[in-house]
Amino acid sequence: MDLSKILFITGKSGLFKLISQTKAGAILEDMANNKRFPIFSHNKISVLENISIYTEEADVALPKVFQEIYKKENGGKCLDSNAPEQEIRDYMEEILPSYDQQQVHLSDMRKVFLWYNLLNEQGLIDLEQTESETEDSETPNEE
Secondary structure (H helix, E strand, O other), X not given: OOOOOEEEEOOOOOOEEEEEEOOOXXXXXXXXXXXXXXXXXXXXXXXXXXXXXXXXXXXXXXXXXXXXXXXXXXXXXOOOOOOOHHHHHHHHXXXXXXXXXXXXXXXXXXXXXHHHHHHHHXXXXXXXXXXXXXXXXXXXXXX
């Protein structure tokens, strides 16, 4: 699973695919409606591949969380991101039992499930690990 060109922009809903880079920013495509637009360097942009979830032991990269959901759901859709709070928390505990309940907020969990469903619909979730996922490099937390 290669999420190196899938981006999240703070303040905008959804996920975006990097189409090309420009001198002042980039051209992105909204994954929900395939519309393209420019984004500039002053926006806070996060690459999904670099986001991780806090746990009580070590942080877990988002692609690994997606793989756990994929396994649990046999490649199907996961829990709806608009489900009641307790269902969201219970589901998160099933897929990542050691997640840090103090630092991982409900809104973070909702985003994870929303993003998983969007990426899964487009066939971007699989159980294969990319080279960057197998490296034991520390990545900064975004969640």
